[in-house]
Amino acid sequence: NRPQPLPTDPKVHEWIESLDEESAKTLDWANVDVTLFGVPLSRSSISASGASENPHALRQAWKGFSTYNLDEEIDLSSLRVVDLGDVRQHVTDISICHQNIIQAMEAMRNHHPYTTPVAMGGDHSITAMLVKGWKKAHPEERIGILQLDTHFDLRSLEDHGPTNGTPIRNLIESGTIHGEDVYNIGLHGFFNARSLKEYADQAGVHYVTLKQARKKGVDKTVQEALSQLKQRVDTIYLTVDMDVLDIGAAPGAPASTPGGMQSDELFEAVRIAGQHPSVKAMDLVCLDPLRDVREATVKTGVHVMLSFLTGRIQRKG
Amino acid sequence: NRPQPLPTDPKVHEWIESLDEESAKTLDWANVDVTLFGVPLSRSSISASGASENPHALRQAWKGFSTYNLDEEIDLSSLRVVDLGDVRQHVTDISICHQNIIQAMEAMRNHHPYTTPVAMGGDHSITAMLVKGWKKAHPEERIGILQLDTHFDLRSLEDHGPTNGTPIRNLIESGTIHGEDVYNIGLHGFFNARSLKEYADQAGVHYVTLKQARKKGVDKTVQEALSQLKQRVDTIYLTVDMDVLDIGAAPGAPASTPGGMQSDELFEAVRIAGQHPSVKAMDLVCLDPLRDVREATVKTGVHVMLSFLTGRIQRKG
Amino acid sequence: NRPQPLPTDPKVHEWIESLDEESAKTLDWANVDVTLFGVPLSRSSISASGASENPHALRQAWKGFSTYNLDEEIDLSSLRVVDLGDVRQHVTDISICHQNIIQAMEAMRNHHPYTTPVAMGGDHSITAMLVKGWKKAHPEERIGILQLDTHFDLRSLEDHGPTNGTPIRNLIESGTIHGEDVYNIGLHGFFNARSLKEYADQAGVHYVTLKQARKKGVDKTVQEALSQLKQRVDTIYLTVDMDVLDIGAAPGAPASTPGGMQSDELFEAVRIAGQHPSVKAMDLVCLDPLRDVREATVKTGVHVMLSFLTGRIQRKG
Amino acid sequence: NRPQPLPTDPKVHEWIESLDEESAKTLDWANVDVTLFGVPLSRSSISASGASENPHALRQAWKGFSTYNLDEEIDLSSLRVVDLGDVRQHVTDISICHQNIIQAMEAMRNHHPYTTPVAMGGDHSITAMLVKGWKKAHPEERIGILQLDTHFDLRSLEDHGPTNGTPIRNLIESGTIHGEDVYNIGLHGFFNARSLKEYADQAGVHYVTLKQARKKGVDKTVQEALSQLKQRVDTIYLTVDMDVLDIGAAPGAPASTPGGMQSDELFEAVRIAGQHPSVKAMDLVCLDPLRDVREATVKTGVHVMLSFLTGRIQRKG
Amino acid sequence: NRPQPLPTDPKVHEWIESLDEESAKTLDWANVDVTLFGVPLSRSSISASGASENPHALRQAWKGFSTYNLDEEIDLSSLRVVDLGDVRQHVTDISICHQNIIQAMEAMRNHHPYTTPVAMGGDHSITAMLVKGWKKAHPEERIGILQLDTHFDLRSLEDHGPTNGTPIRNLIESGTIHGEDVYNIGLHGFFNARSLKEYADQAGVHYVTLKQARKKGVDKTVQEALSQLKQRVDTIYLTVDMDVLDIGAAPGAPASTPGGMQSDELFEAVRIAGQHPSVKAMDLVCLDPLRDVREATVKTGVHVMLSFLTGRIQRKG
Amino acid sequence: NRPQPLPTDPKVHEWIESLDEESAKTLDWANVDVTLFGVPLSRSSISASGASENPHALRQAWKGFSTYNLDEEIDLSSLRVVDLGDVRQHVTDISICHQNIIQAMEAMRNHHPYTTPVAMGGDHSITAMLVKGWKKAHPEERIGILQLDTHFDLRSLEDHGPTNGTPIRNLIESGTIHGEDVYNIGLHGFFNARSLKEYADQAGVHYVTLKQARKKGVDKTVQEALSQLKQRVDTIYLTVDMDVLDIGAAPGAPASTPGGMQSDELFEAVRIAGQHPSVKAMDLVCLDPLRDVREATVKTGVHVMLSFLTGRIQRKG
Ligand SMILES: [Ca+2]
Ligand SMILES: [Ca+2]
Ligand SMILES: [Ca+2]
Ligand SMILES: [Ca+2]
Ligand SMILES: [Ca+2]
Ligand SMILES: [Ca+2]
Ligand SMILES: [Ca+2]
Ligand SMILES: [Ca+2]
Ligand SMILES: [Ca+2]
Ligand SMILES: [Ca+2]
Ligand SMILES: [Ca+2]
Ligand SMILES: [Ca+2]
Known part of the structure; x- marks a missing residue:
């Protein structure tokens, strides 16, 4: 029930199908490869954040992108991608927001288990909910978890x-x-308390600083992490915190x-993750379009998503 | 226990005394005229807001202001003003934040009933809590309520x-x-739903649009509102939503x-309110320094507070 | 064929109906009061301008406005307003653009003569085309012409x-x-060559500088211009060049x-024009959202349009 | 020796003649009405300032202005105005800078006593030097002094x-x-220490706050100041500190x-000063183009200068 | 007829000679190595662009550059470089603009065939005209063509x-x-339609994506492209589209x-091109100073031009 | 006399102890490892600079940094670091400023010879004073000198x-x-006059351009410079001019x-310098927070300081 054929050389907004509640119900989900949805929640951020505006901003920026990836000679339009809109949020009760996110992922997995969910956050609190929702369904x-981040995100919930x-x-x-099933790549600098590193060590969390990753190659580091994870887990969830990028890039x-990842390193890391058959879901978080400069970060966010989809097409087997 | 005499010609940051918990306990509160405190909560905002950063920004901007009001030939340093710091907030439980704010005002009224509280918000949700705290103590x-705002703030809590x-x-x-004890001055334009206006009418809320106020004079409009309130209430609480100002000014x-109040109109309105003996508390809300241009809004926020204190000194009786 | 009933308290984007080509054909035009359309042409500007981006920016900003005008206690949703989308433009042949604009207005007048056209420019070159299109149909x-502008717009076409x-x-x-049927209000400063003023005088163009208008009252000046025009013409076309506003406001x-009109003066001028039964069309030009600061000018542009529609509802007879 | 006739409808940069050292020597100064020069010194500012960049910025902005003042129906090109370039400054010895400024004004008065000097500052320290230079020559x-300023500028030199x-x-x-020969118009708010006001009173400095000036009319206030000065002094020196303007305007x-003068009030004040035969020199100071927003302040600075020249043409007798 | 000797250690604006029409006629062109000219046309851009302002912006930025290239120990002032000003443009007839550009290049080649033309665009449409002008003369x-670009620029003219x-x-x-005589280096990402890539393949256009170029080295990639071109063509025209740079850099x-070239990669690529004896002309396009941040892109544009001139001095034979 | 124990996982502002004059006198300096102080002087800059605001801006930004360096697994809080506040400056007599700076360093070395001074500039003129102060004490x-800079800083003082x-x-x-005891790393582009390079050669100043340094590795280049210096000098003074960074990064x-160092290269260079036992003092200059974008440069400045301190802890012997 795609209403009309794609134009030749579509732009991303012409290719991705936006569904409303009605059309989502009547869709033939068997043909859907990827399901996008927004999670416009950032009132759960420690510092003030407008990441709630990100899903809208990403959608607005789609029109600046072709579906054709020239580097890889791949046309994304061979994938069928639908956009379900945003998970409903509450303004003053964050626990309701979090419950809604858990349920959204659970429902999606129960009803449309063959599509790859891609969530447009929101802040990083949503990742816990999205993965819980997955777990409930499976x-x-x-x-x-393959996490690309400047931070461990291992703070105590008691605080x-x-x-x-x-x-x-x-x-x-x-x-x-399990702690040992987390691989964090991209940590650097003075932005994690010592106690969080100690917690990571105790919990068995794997991490590779950006400096270490660059010595080996960021791409190879990602590949190794995926290979190791593959041996232990059924599903790898990719979470991209945009603050892994250098402040000049994001x-x-x-x-x-300062001192973070460059955008081309991130695009390549995400594409490689997309290639791996065990990577079954992805999110992108902590992008506040209200603070952006010349839309550079929003454009980078779209590029990250499209790089993941490129990898998904390149997936073997 | 003011540690040392004021310098001649103090700047505002040299005059206002910052207390930590320890010094607050040992202070001789009988001499304190005004108590400032921050309420860094804006995750309760409908739209993304960094108004939580406002108390810090106002304090940083104090150093750009003298204590001397040349227009009125009044030196604020004749008032003793203390800054208690910020009311503690929770990151993910907004109801705890709101409880803390209620308790803070209640405690302040119970323990230091002779000082005038001035709250630096935060978003406008805090006003309900501050007034509830006052009510608990009294x-x-x-x-x-004397409200200077572009909006009614009469939305349903059920939403x-x-x-x-x-x-x-x-x-x-x-x-x-009581609804009839609310006077809102400054409403204008297309920024309030019709149903809110109907609610206001039913509840007996008084309001004067900016256009009407300008015909009579904003200053005179404020004075009349105060006079009418005075006949019915014991305490008038002044709440200043910075969005009452024109977008060019704020x-x-x-x-x-666009189409909002000019800053000099607001300064005068607030000064007149400060003069009235029944105006016993004030807050300033919805100022997000992260979006400011050349600190214009932050400086205006400080000026609003100082205009209120000017009026307070001019108070008769 | 409005697809579903309006929500209570609609926002402007929920009220204005966006038509595509298909739905425009099947619409019952008898019920349509106002027809919006975009004219995204600014490559005809003397200086670099991104006013071509304005129609999109205005539409994006609609969601920040209620349909209810509190100052006038008028709900715009009693009008039926449709948005026809943009007049098709050519990238490298400006004369084709101009022809398209003439034809668009001509067609609209021929097919839907009972609706009021409101054009979202684009730069001021489009006004000549829109009026020519009207003239072709009538x-x-x-x-x-009632023109609100800092400039005469009387430069020679030979240049x-x-x-x-x-x-x-x-x-x-x-x-x-006829030259005598032009009333320009808002001219000021050093922004018009002397020869243009001489041309205006020779052609009998009427003009009132902002300074003169303020002495009499901008609102009264507009009313007098309308009254005088009314005696001579059948149709008054209102054109609002956003650069009539002060640089701080726009x-x-x-x-x-610097030295231009304030936004509330412009809102009132446009509302008064909207009230006049002879004012049958309007455009808004020379707003470049790429240079805006905090979307102030875009919001002001929306407010101008809504003020005109407010006046239209207030129209008597 | 004006090299070629002015174009019809000149822009300001086509009208003002820029001289280098050589051409300044051979000029027939008898025909020169006004002499502009830059004073690019701002390292003498208490707070960091890039007002040294202002003369260049003003010159760059001339091309956006016609010579024709539509409000007054006056063409500035009837005046002959030359631009002598900048007074030479030293980077690390501010006293040399100040000496150079004194000498520049003294030399100008001695050699070309019939032209009106207009200085483009620089910060306000230069005004003392320019007036001293005048005094040396006369x-x-x-x-x-007619001073338009938010500040007294009466701080002690001992500091x-x-x-x-x-x-x-x-x-x-x-x-x-003499102190009594100073008229300061535009003071407001919390931006002057009490001791400076007391010094002003002792020294007999006349001052009218912006609030007082608006009650009477800023234009009438300026006229009265000029009239009173005229009775006591031979020469009135006009100094315009751009910070007299509201932060939104400048x-x-x-x-x-916040709370300062609007740009049209300033234009009118300066034009009236320009009309007075005793106003024989002018400066414009404290405009830092590096902090400007959309060149609004720079454009306002040019407008101030042109308003003064408009008044000069309107001068009677 | 260089009017006076260069100062020691000249800045770029002191070294490049600006000609007006008169001085251009009397110049001894035999000594001129490089001829700069501006092509201030960007109304031919698909999206809104202020690249027409670029020639002026580049000239203003020259004063921030020395003529001495420390990396290469080369002083550009050994070259004689003249600036002819801008090619005349029309505001509403783009075909006239394009004809003027063709004629300008043709005339330059006919009259001054020994100088290297360097054009400061303008948008990329001008490159077709400049090369056509060259072809008319030769x-x-x-x-x-050696093209450094994110895009193929192979869209159909029929659109x-x-x-x-x-x-x-x-x-x-x-x-x-011939299609095969085009080498495009720097393509990347999702910014070219698939059909354009297919057209490129059919037409035999050579292209190396940025990713591929980096594997081999951008410098070596450029050298190989030049070597291959050299075997087939008489003249290589270098065109630099500034959007080949990463959004953070430009x-x-x-x-x-995001994902584009870094500025040092571009400087080196252009310098290498400048060294090649067959590279006889250059342009720089698609730089809009109105959107720049801290003048970074404008400074980069100047650096690109100076890097080309550095290479030209290093040219052997 | 550290007033209270550090919190677990301190932020930088909780770790660095701010002293006032009184507490500085009574401190037990034997335990102090590093002494920070601000040198808020930038009126000695050739071009307008607000680097005087940098010490305050760095201190404000400390709260965004943990004391734990994850890359190196080092906790800075094992060092005792005090902040002495700012060296007193004069507004109009730059020679007094410079004398104060000389005396401040001399006094520090005489009274607290076991701490490492780290100066937060200010512009680069202060480095001459700080080193002279050191020389007076020793x-x-x-x-x-190990200088990281885009410039030689070898201009004649006679100018x-x-x-x-x-x-x-x-x-x-x-x-x-001695000239031969200076190592400058990071020079590049067109930003140094040829005569300065010749002066450097004559004076025996060592320099490695950024391009050369990258060929060998910036880190190895720094190490070699330190090794060579070590053989000749007793003390190495590290001076970091923030303009060595690329304009996108700073x-x-x-x-x-454009074309400057990346932030991670600078962090590593400075850390390596910090490791060297002969590096006994450091400054950071030419950072103007008033022109910053999203505080990127200020955050980078803090990171540079912390990288130096990391190296200092890693120091052997
Ligand atoms: Ca995270
Ligand atoms: Ca993070
Ligand atoms: Ca409110
Ligand atoms: Ca409000
Ligand atoms: Ca116009
Ligand atoms: Ca206009
Ligand atoms: Ca002043
Ligand atoms: Ca001042
Ligand atoms: Ca191109
Ligand atoms: Ca391109
Ligand atoms: Ca430097
Ligand atoms: Ca330096």
Whole structure:
């Protein structure tokens, strides 16, 4: 029920199909490869963040992108991608927001298990909810996390509840995942407390600083992480915190810092993740378009998503 | 226990005394005229807001202001003003934040009833809490509200809970105040739903649009509102939503619009309110320094506070 | 064929109906009061301008406005307003663009003569085309112009063709209008060559500088202009060049200057024009959202349009 | 020796003649009405300022202005105005800079006494030097100052030497002028220490706050100041500190504040001053183009200068 | 007829000689190595662009550059470089603009064949005209193109005429060049339609994506392209589209994207091109100073030009 | 006399102890490892600079940094670091400023010789003063300079006195250091006059351009410079001019250019310098927070300081 044929050389907004509630119900989901949805929640951020505006901003920026990836000679339009709109949020009760996110992922997995969910956050607190939702739908699966981030996100939930500083710890402490099934790539600088590093070590979280990753090659580092995860888990969930990028590349990520990743490194890392058959879901978080400069970060966010989809097409087997 | 004498010609940051918890306990409160405190909560805003950063920004901007008001030939340093720091907030439980704010005002009124509290918000949701705190400490008092705002703030709490769109309705529906004891001055344009106007009419809320106020004179309009309130209530609470200002004057107020108040009109309105003996508390809300241009809105926020204190000195009787 | 009932308290984007080509054909035009359309042409500007982006920017900003005008206690949703989308433009042949604009207005008048057209420019060159299109559809009508502008727009077409500096002269020299049927309000400062003023005098163009208008009252000046025009013409066309506003109020108008009109003066002028039964069409030009600061100018542009519609509802007879 | 006739309808940069050292020597100064020169010194500012970049910025902005003042129906090109370039400054010895400025004005008065000097600052410290230079050339004259400023500029030179906070006191204490011959219009808010007001009172400095001036009319206030000065002095020197403007109108004036003058009030004040035969020199100071927003302040600065020249043409007798 | 000797250690604006029409006629062109000229046309851009302002912006920025290249120990002042000013443009007839550009290059080649032309665009549509002008003057020459760009610029002229998306196709289809004589280096990402890649393949256009170029080394890639071109063509024309740069490096290039070239890579690529004896002309396009951040892109544009001139001095034979 | 124990996981502002004059006197300096102080002088800059605001801006930004360096697994809080506040400056007498800076360093070395001074500038003129102060306290020492800069800073003092373009020449010509004991790393582009390069060669100044340094590795280049210096001098003074960074990485350094160093290269260079036992002092200059974009440069400045301290802890022997 795609209403009309794609134009030749479509732009991304002409290719991705936006569904409203009605059309979502009548869709033939068997043909859908990827399901996008927005999670416009950032009032759970420790510092002020307008990442709630990101899903809208990404959608607006789609029109600046072709579906054709010239580097890889791949046309994304061979994938069928639908956009379900945003998960409903509450203004003053963050726990309702979080419940809604869990349910949204659970429902999606139950009703449309063959599509790859891609969530447009929101802040990083949503990742804990999205993975919990997955777990609810697939209680038998062991889930691993590939995290690209400047931060561990291992803060204690006792301090301020399930903020954007806590998702990985939240998942570990709730028994949703094992610490050893987390691979964080991109940490650097003076932006993680020592105690979080100690917690990571105790919990068995794997991490590779950006400096270490560059010595080996960021791409190879990602590949190794995926290979190791593959041996232990059923599903790998990819989470991209845009603040992993250098502040010059991502002025619109509230916590981006000097010394971070370059955008081409991130595109390649995400594409490689997309290639791996076990990577079954992805999110992109902590992008605040209100602070952006010349839309550079928003454009980079779209590019990250499209790089993931490129990899997905390149997937073998 | 002011540690040392003021310098001649003090700047505002040299005059206002910052207290930590320890020094607050040992202070001789009998000499304190005004108590400032920050309420860094804006995750309760309907739209993304960094108004949580405002208390810090106002304090940083104090050093650009003398204590001497040349227009009125009044030196603010004759008042003793202390800054208690910020009311503690929670990151993911907004109801805890709101409880803390209620308790802070209640405690302040119980322990230091002779000082005038001035709250640096935060978003407008805090006003409901501050007035509830006052009511808890003074259950016998009838409280009126003088609100300077582009909006009614009469949205239903059933929609999204106690957001920044609801404080006045919150106060009316909780029985804290009577609708007829609210005077809103500054409404204009296309920024209030028709149903809110109808609610206002039903609840007896008084309001004067900016256009009407200018015909009579904003200053005279304020004076008349105060006079009418005075006949019915014991305490008038002044709440200044910075978005009452024109967007050119207040680019850092997330919801400021074209067609709003000019800054000198607001300074005068607030000074007149400060002169009235029944005006016993004030707040300033919805100023997001992250969106400001050349700190214009932050400087205007400081000027509003100092204009209120000028009026307070001019108070007769 | 409005697909579903309006929500209570609609926002402007929920109220204005966007038509595609198909739905425009099947619409029952008898019920349509106002027809919006975009004219995204600014490559005809003397100086670099991104006013072509304005129609999109205005539409994006609609969601920040209620349909209810509190100042006038009028709900715009009693009008039926449709948005026809943009007149098709050519990238490298400006004369084709101009022809398209003429034809668009002509067709609209021929097919849907009972709706009021409101054009979202684009630069000021489009006004000549829109009025010519009107004239083609209504050759028997005498058309007057109420122009709110910092400039005469009386430059010679021999210099650079039909640029944004020429529309009024274009209309006079093409015999579309008489010079004496032009009323320009808002001129000020050092932004018009002396020879243009002399041309205006020779052609009998009426003009009132902002300084003169303020002495009498901008609102009264507009009313008098309308009354005088009414005695001579059948149709008054209102054209609003956003650079009539002060540069502080309209940073996004490429040619705005210090010393211009304040936004509330403009809102009132346009509302009064909207009230007049002879004012049968309107455009808004020279707003470049790429240069805007905090979207102030775009929001002001929306407010101007809504003020005109407010006046239209207030129209008597 | 004007090289070629002016074009019809010249822009300001086509009209003002730029001289180099050689052409300045051979000029027939008898025909010169006004002499512009830049004073690119701002390292003498108390706070960081890039006002040294202002002369260049003003010259660049000339091309956006016609010579024709439509409000007054006056063409500035009837005046002959030359631009002598900048007074040479030293980077690390501010006293040399100040000496150069004194000498520049003295030389100009000695060699070309019939032209009106207009200085483009620079910060306000230069005013003391320019007036001293005038006094050196005209020791017999009594000089009065018309100052449009948010500040008294009466700080003690003992604190930090001849900064931009001191020029008026510098002139009084050096015996160059009498305190009673200073008229300051535009003071407002919390931006002057009480002791400076007391100094002003003791020294007999006349001042009218912006609030007082608006009650009477800024234009009438200026006229009265000029009339009173005229009775006592031979020469009135007009000094315009751009921070007298509201921060929304002059974001590029480092010390502009909310609550200041509007640009049209300033244009009118300066034009009236220009009309007075005793006003024989003018400067414009404290405009930092590096902080400007959309060049609004720079354009306003040009407009101020042109308003003064308009008044000069309107001068009677 | 250079009027006076260069100062020691000249800045670029002191070294490059600006000619007006008169001085251009009397110049001894035999000594001129390089001729700069501006092509201020960007109304032919698909998206809104202020690249017409670039020639002026580059000239203003010259004063921030020394003539001495420390990396290469080369002083540019050994070259004689003149600036002819801008090619005259029309405001509303783009075909006249394009004809003027063709004629300008043709005339320059006919009258001053020994100087290297360097054009400061303008948008990329001008490249087709400049190369056509060269071809008219040198009909016997085979011309190759070295293009540094994020885009193919192979769009069909049937869509919108000779826009900035078409210059290479324009040259191929007009028979000015052969498809195989085009080398495009720097393509990347999702910014070219698949059909354009197919056209490139059919036309035999050579291209190396940025990713491929980096594997081999951007410098070596450029050298190989030049060597291959050298074997087939008489003249190589270098065209630099500033949007080949990463959006962080070139915020002022309207179509710059994340994942683009770094500025030092571009400087080196252009310097190497400058060294090659067959590279006889250059242009720099698609730089919009109105969108720049801190003048970074403008400074980069100047650096690109100076890097080319450095290479030219290093040219052997 | 550290008033209270550090919190677990301190932020930088909780770790660095701010002293006032009183507490500085009673401190037990034997335990102090590093002494920070601000040098808020930038009126000695050739071009307008607000680097005087940098010490305050760095201190404000500390709260965004943890004391834990994850890359190196080092916790800075094992060092005791105090902040002495700012060296007193004069507004209009730059020579007094410079004398104060000399005396401040001399006094620090005489009274607290076991701490490492780290100066937060200010512009580069202060480096000459700081090194002179060191020399006064340690006349017997031979001092070497490791300079990371885009510029030589070898301009003649005869031109404009001790500006920010002269510190290295100042030190050489005053006999404070030998030319051969200067190592400048990071020079690039067109930003140094040829005569300065010749002066450097004559004076024996060592320099490695950024291009050369990258060929060998910036880190290895720094190590070699340190090793060579170590053989000749007693003390190595590290001076970091933030304009060595690329303009994309350091928009807030007034003289940053395209083609400069990346932030991670600078962090590593400075860390390596910090490791060397002969590096006994450091400064960071030419960072103007007023021109910064999203605080990127200020955050980078803090990171540079912390990288140096990381190295210091890693120091062996
Ligand atoms: Ca995270
Ligand atoms: Ca993060
Ligand atoms: Ca409110
Ligand atoms: Ca409000
Ligand atoms: Ca116009
Ligand atoms: Ca206009
Ligand atoms: Ca002043
Ligand atoms: Ca001032
Ligand atoms: Ca191109
Ligand atoms: Ca391109
Ligand atoms: Ca430097
Ligand atoms: Ca330096």
